[in-house]
Amino acid sequence: MANHTAEHELKWHTSYWPLIMSVGILFFVPLAFVFYFVYENAFLTAISLGIGAPLTLISIAGWIREGFEDIHGYNQGLSVWAMPVFIVAEALLFAGFFASYWVLRLTAPVWPPLGTPHEMPFLVPIMMTIILVTSSVTIHMAETMLEKRKDMNWFVIWLFITIILGVVFLGLSVYEWIELYHEGFTLSTNVYSSSFFSITGFHASHVLVGIGIFLCILVPALGGRANLAFVKSASMYWHFVDIVWLFVVSQLYFWK
Amino acid sequence: MSTAVESKTREGGFSLKEWIFTTDHKRIGILYLIGSYAAFAVAGIMAMLMRTELSSIGPTITENPNTYNVWLYFHGAAMILGYQIPALTGFFANYYVPLMIGAKDVAFPRLNALSVWLFWMGIVLALLTFVVPDPPDIMWTGYPPYSVITQGNTALYTFTVLLIGFSSIAGGVNFLTTIIYMRAPGMTWGKLNMFIWCILTAFIIQIIFVPVLGTAVTMISFDKYLGTTFFNASMGGTAVLYENLFWFYSHPAVYVILLPAMGIIYEIVATFARNNIFNYRGILYGGIWGVVALGGIVWAHHLYVAGIPDWMSLIHVFLTLLISVPVGLLMIGIVGTLYKGAIEYRTPMLYAVGFVFLFLIGGLTGIPNAMSSIYIHITETYWIPGHFHYVMALSVTFAIIGGTYYIFPKMTGRMYHEGLGKLGFILLFVGANITFFLTMVLGVRGMPRRYYDYPQFPEFEGIQQLITYGSYVILAGSVVILASWVYGLVRGEKAVANPWGSRSLEWTHTPSPPPPGNFKEVPQLSEDWSPYGYGNGKREEEKGEDLEPARP
Numbered sequence: 001m002a003n004h005t006a007e008h009e010l011k012w013h014t015s016y017w018p019l020i021m022s023v024g025i026l027f028f029v030p031l032a033f034v035f036y037f038v039y040e041n042a043f044l045t046a047i048s049l050g051i052g053a054p055l056t057l058i059s060i061a062g063w064i065r066e067g068f069e070d071i072h073g074y075n076q077g078l079s080v081w082a083m084p085v086f087i088v089a090e091a092l093l094f095a096g097f098f099a100s101y102w103v104l105r106l107t108a109p110v111w112p113p114l115g116t117p118h119e120m121p122f123l124v125p126i127m128m129t130i131i132l133v134t135s136s137v138t139i140h141m142a143e144t145m146l147e148k149r150k151d152m153n154w155f156v157i158w159l160f161i162t163i164i165l166g167v168v169f170l171g172l173s174v175y176e177w178i179e180l181y182h183e184g185f186t187l188s189t190n191v192y193s194s195s196f197f198s199i200t201g202f203h204a205s206h207v208l209v210g211i212g213i214f215l216c217i218l219v220p221a222l223g224g225r226a227n228l229a230f231v232k233s234a235s236m237y238w239h240f241v242d243i244v245w246l247f248v249v250s251q252l253y254f255w256k
Numbered sequence: 257m258s259t260a261v262e263s264k265t266r267e268g269g270f271s272l273k274e275w276i277f278t279t280d281h282k283r284i285g286i287l288y289l290i291g292s293y294a295a296f297a298v299a300g301i302m303a304m305l306m307r308t309e310l311s312s313i314g315p316t317i318t319e320n321p322n323t324y325n326v327w328l329y330f331h332g333a334a335m336i337l338g339y340q341i342p343a344l345t346g347f348f349a350n351y352y353v354p355l356m357i358g359a360k361d362v363a364f365p366r367l368n369a370l371s372v373w374l375f376w377m378g379i380v381l382a383l384l385t386f387v388v389p390d391p392p393d394i395m396w397t398g399y400p401p402y403s404v405i406t407q408g409n410t411a412l413y414t415f416t417v418l419l420i421g422f423s424s425i426a427g428g429v430n431f432l433t434t435i436i437y438m439r440a441p442g443m444t445w446g447k448l449n450m451f452i453w454c455i456l457t458a459f460i461i462q463i464i465f466v467p468v469l470g471t472a473v474t475m476i477s478f479d480k481y482l483g484t485t486f487f488n489a490s491m492g493g494t495a496v497l498y499e500n501l502f503w504f505y506s507h508p509a510v511y512v513i514l515l516p517a518m519g520i521i522y523e524i525v526a527t528f529a530r531n532n533i534f535n536y537r538g539i540l541y542g543g544i545w546g547v548v549a550l551g552g553i554v555w556a557h558h559l560y561v562a563g564i565p566d567w568m569s570l571i572h573v574f575l576t577l578l579i580s581v582p583v584g585l586l587m588i589g590i591v592g593t594l595y596k597g598a599i600e601y602r603t604p605m606l607y608a609v610g611f612v613f614l615f616l617i618g619g620l621t622g623i624p625n626a627m628s629s630i631y632i633h634i635t636e637t638y639w640i641p642g643h644f645h646y647v648m649a650l651s652v653t654f655a656i657i658g659g660t661y662y663i664f665p666k667m668t669g670r671m672y673h674e675g676l677g678k679l680g681f682i683l684l685f686v687g688a689n690i691t692f693f694l695t696m697v698l699g700v701r702g703m704p705r706r707y708y709d710y711p712q713f714p715e716f717e718g719i720q721q722l723i724t725y726g727s728y729v730i731l732a733g734s735v736v737i738l739a740s741w742v743y744g745l746v747r748g749e750k751a752v753a754n755p756w757g758s759r760s761l762e763w764t765h766t767p768s769p770p771p772p773g774n775f776k777e778v779p780q781l782s783e784d785w786s787p788y789g790y791g792n793g794k795r796e797e798e799k800g801e802d803l804e805p806a807r808p
Contacts, residue, residue, distance in 0.1 A: 012772050013361075014277040018369035026377040030415035037481040038390075038411050063366065078363045082433040089425045089463045096471030096501060100486060103497055113492055188483035191492040198478060 015066060021059035028052025064216050068225055083233040087240045090206070094244055097202060098251065101195035113190040117183045121176060125253045128172050129245065132207075135165035136242045139214075139235045146231055156221050159214060162238070166211045173204045196252050203248050206241045213237065279365035280772060284372045285350030286667065288342050289660070291376050295338030298383070302331040304731060307691075311724035313711050324708040325393035326408075330385050332396030333413065335649065337420050338382060341509070342375050343656050344516040345424065345462065349431055349455050351663060355762035355770065356449045356787070358440025358779040363433040371426040378419035384412055395706075397502060398473060400487035400495045404480045414477040421466045428459040428466075440761075442781030449760055449787045450526075450533055453540055454519030457548045458512045465512075465552065469505035472498055499562050503555040510648060511551040515544065517655035518586050521608045524662050525590055527758040528605040529597025530790045539589040546582030554579055560628040561635050569628045576626035583619060587612070602756075603677035603740075607658025610685050611651050618647025621696065636706075639699025645692045657684075657737060664744060665751030666762060669769045672748060676740035680733050687729030694723045760787040 032048040035041050105111060142158035145151045177197070180186075187197050213234045220226065275283060306327050309316045318324060350368070354361055362368050385391045393408040403410050435456050439448075476498065478484040485491035487498050526533055533539070556564055556572040590612055599605065621643045624630045634640065664672045698719050703710070710716060754763040762770075765779050 012274045012283065013279045013365060014274055015279050015366050015369060016277050018279070018366055019276060019373050022370060022373035022377050025374065026380065026419070030377075030381055030411075030419065033415065033477075033481075034409070034411045038409055066366070078433050078437055081437060082363065082429045085429045085432050085463060086425070089428070089467050092464055093467035093470060096468040100471070100475065100497055100501065103500075104486070104493065107494070108492055187478075188485060188491075191485050194478070194484035194486055194493075198475070198484065 015063075017059040017063040017066065020055055021063070024052050024055030024057075024059055026052070028056050060216065064220065067227065067230070068220060077229040079229045079233045080236075083236045087237065090240065091244075094199070094202065094247070097195070097199050098247065101199065101251070104191045104195060108191065111192075113192055115184065115189040116192055117180070117185055120253055121179065122253070124172055124176050125249050128169055128176075129249055131165050131169050131172070132242050132245050135162050135169070136239050138162045138165065139238050143231055143235045146226055147228060152221065152224060152226070155226065156218065159218055159221065163211055163214050163218065166207055166214070170204060170207055170211070173200065173207075176200075199248055199252060203241070203244055206244070210234070210238050210241050277369075279361075279369045281350045281354050281361050281365070281368060282667075282770060282774075284368050285347050287372045288346035288350060288375065291372070291379055292339045292343035292347060295334045295342070295379055295382075299331050299334035299339060300731070300734065302327040302334075304727060306331065307724040307727040309708065310710075311721050313714060313717055314709065321708040322393055325395075326385065326391045328706070329392050329395055329413075330382070333416065334379075334382055336396060336509070336513075337417065338379055340513045340648070340652055340656070341424065342420070344513060344520075344652075345427060345431075345455065345458055346372065346375060348451070348516055348520060348656075348659055348663075349427065349459075351667065352449075352451055352762065353431060353434060353455060354438075355666075355766065355774060356452055356760060357435060357438065357443055358761050358765070358775065358781070359434060359438040360773045360775070362430050363438060364430050367426055367430050371423045371430065374419050374423035374426070378416050378423065381412060381419060382416045388412065397506075398476055398498075399502075400476055400479065400498050401489070403476050404487060410480050411477050414473045417473045418470055421470050424462050424466050428463040431455065431459050432463070440779045440781060442779075442783075442785065443761075446537075447781070447786055449519075450522035450536075450539070451516070451519035453544050454515040454522075457544050458515045460548060461508045461512050461515075461551060465505040465508045468501055469509075472501035472505070475501075496559070496562055496564065499559055500555070500564075503558040504552070507555040507558065508551045511547050513648060513652050514583075515547060517611070517652045518590075520655045520659035520662070521590060521611050522593070523758075523760070524604045524608040524658055525593045525597075526788045526790070527662075527756045527760075528602060528608070529594050529599045530757075531593050531595075531597035532786075532788045532790060534589050534592025534595065535585075536788075539585055543582045543585035543589065546585065547579065550575060550579040550582065557626055557628075557631075560631045573626060573628050577623070580619065580623065580626075587615065587619070603672070603674060603681060604658045604662035606678065606681045607654045607661065610681065611654045611658065614646055614654060614688070615651035617693075618643060618645075618651055622647060634699065636704055637699040638695050638703045638705050641705055642692050642696030642699055645695065650688045650692060654684075660741075662756075664741065665755045666768045666770070668745055668748075669751055670744050670748035671751050671755065672744035673740040676736055676743060680737035680740055683729055683733030683736055685733075687726050687731075687733055690726030691723050691730060692726075694719050694726065698723070758787075759789050 027048045029052070032045050032052060035044040035048055138158050139162045142155050142162060145154040145158060177200070180193075185193050185196075187194060217226065217231055217234060275287075278284060278287075305317065306324065309318060309324060350362070350372075353359075388409055390407055390409045392410060392413045393406060394403040394410060394413060398410065398413055403413070435452060475484070475486045479487050479493075485493045487493045487495045489495065522533060525531075554572055554576045556568055557576045560569050560572075590608075601609075621639075625634065625640070625643060661672060661677060664670075698716060699705075701716070703713060703716050710720075751768045753767045755768075756763065758764070761779060761781075766774055
């Protein structure tokens with residue numbers, strides 16, 4: 001270790017991907033949003049997305065590759081301890097939305113406000129809950145296979161099942177939103193619909209990010225490489241998304 | 257691994273690639289430094305424009321009140337989001353933390369690089385204010401309903417906050433992990449530098465509260481562009497909800513800024529007074545953790561006149577007055593460290609003493625503000641900007657500039673110009689006090705804040721002019737300060753590893769400037785080592801052996 005350490009302190013470390021990723025993010029989200037919603041200019045929006053999306057995706061791929069080669073050579077495994085800190089921040093993000101929803105709901109003169117359908121969906125959210133809880137179990141299985149049994153084949157299979165469950169969950173979410181839209185329950189109907197779509201939308205975006213992280217694990221895993229600390233952190237994140245869903249479903253769907 | 261490591265480091269030459277793609281914490285720190293001082297400069301120019309506009313009744317340099325609003329927006333947003341928070345939790349955290357705890361780098365160097373570049377993208381987005389046809393005009397607070405109905409570009413504000421906020425969260429994750437898991441052997445919790453404790457707690461506050469600001473600013477853009485109804489009273493929403501969410505973050509943000517500033521002052525004071533920190537444990541548990549415990553539950557003192565229930569005001573009056581206890585402990589710690597010290601008034605020390613004076617005025621003028629019965633009479637007057645400029649802008653800027661002077665030899669390997677440094681301090685101190693003391697005087701006499709013009713108050717024109725002259729003195733001081741650094745960079749004498757004779761790790765164990773990887777070998781700290789082991793005020797003439805410099 002000592003020799004190795006001395007070896008790589010000779011030069012300043014560099015990485016291309018952080019700068020490329022931040023430029024990508026700037027075009028992909030803020031500029032595209034501003035061009036589309038503020039200036040309503042489809043051409044500039046397309047250009048922004050055209051610059052931002054490839055840069056972001058390339059930098060994610062490059063970053064992961066670099067992570068496996070690990071030219072920095074130290075501090076492996078600390079992500080397991082960093083993820084809980086990040087999850088606290090994420091939890092507070094949802095807390096902000098939930099707090100707003102609770103304030104708006106508890107101070108409303110009548111609830112549900114005008115424009116809400118008589119029956120909020122019941123069966124689909126139950127199915128979604130079952131799917132997401134199952135996916136928490138399957139990712140735990142994948143993690144166990146990798147950590148305890150060092151079995152890459154079963155690890156990939158369980159991971160793949162988790163991704164499929166996540167995609168099905170997202171599909172049901174979208175189906176649900178379309179149904180509600182047809183019943184006249186849209187973003188701007190009332191405070192309930194605003195909270196409903198914001199919170200479920202934010203949660204769905206977290207599911208999407210989770211699936212993205214799993215794909216980032218799956219692709220190298222097919223080539224036989226896996227980083228246990230990264231898998232553990234991803235699994236932790238997924239459990240968190242699962243727990244948030246229990247709040248979403250109980251507060252937004254089933255609280256009459 | 258020994259001298260060979262040192263001699264092979266890059267000699268002299270500048271490589272752009274090694275700067276913009278760097279993952280080294282020291283270089284990332286310098287990128288933060290450049291970005292945050294650039295934001296300070298542009299936001300400072302906005303302040304000069306506003307002061308010039310206010311120097312006489314009637315249009316002075318602009319006829320369009322909305323232009324004034326845009327200046328006001330940019331001044332506030334860039335000073336807080338682009339200058340203070342990144343300078344303290346970006347530059348100082350990056351430069352000091354791994355050096356002070358004896359680590360090679362932070363836990364996630366690439367994530368660290370992503371943080372700094374996201375912050376720069378936030379600055380780019382903020383600067384678009386001067387390019388777009390519809391610049392934001394919503395102050396840095398972005399209160400609805402105005403921010404939702406204005407013709408200005410609220411989305412720019414939202415995304416500036418979100419980018420810099422995400423950068424802060426990434427930084428928080430990184431530094432909390434670094435401080436907890438990467439301390440050198442022997443660096444126990446009881447031996448950490450004051451600055452490390454302050455930055456640790458500042459990041460804990462960031463991690464908890466930044467996301468809530470994120471939701472608040474996201475909701476105003478949702479309301480404006482996607483048609484949600486969170487803050488739309490005609491649809492069952494409520495604008496006070498935004499004010500609660502906003503100040504739920506933005507009051508703790510004051511402590512995110514204050515705590516690292518205090519930490520820097522502690523480092524400077526201990527070094528230049530050759531004294532152990534007075535009451536280390538008391539300050540740590542009572543002062544620093546006390547601020548963390550109370551910081552998140554006093555936000556409603558910004559909302560006394562916003563229409564919140566009386567019981568809520570009452571609780572927050574009590575809690576706000578209570579928080580002066582931990583902050584007072586922090587101040588007593590500084591004064592106690594000075595007591596019976598062998599004080600040496602180099603430029604950083606002057607800034608530390610200036611900090612104590614300015615923060616005392618800022619803190620004491622805050623006490624009447626905390627009481628809702630007094631607040632009703634002074635709110636929306638110049639008293640409020642006077643108070644918060646003392647407590648946030650001036651004292652924290654003195655800590656940032658003093659800290660920059662303090663770390664200048666370590667960072668650049670050269671000494672700044674001492675004479676220009678002292679002159680700059682005097683100009684800045686005098687200008688700042690003229691400007692903001694008179695601002696408070698004008699506030700007590702009834703001048704309302706945020707006004708672009710004041711034909712109804714002709715009697716205030718004289719003081720307004722004096723305030724404007726004061727702000728020009730600040731500008732002159734800033735130029736002198738910059739000159740002392742530029743002189744130091746170009747012509748300054750070579751700095752030894754430990755020009756201040758400090759006992760802290762970043763001065764004693766690594767040359768100026770530190771090489772990649774910081775330390776030749778992992779520092780091993782003995783049982784009786786302490787970053788403040790000065791033997792209580794006895795000046796020892798030894799300046800520490802000169803370590804081999806990284807660059808010839």
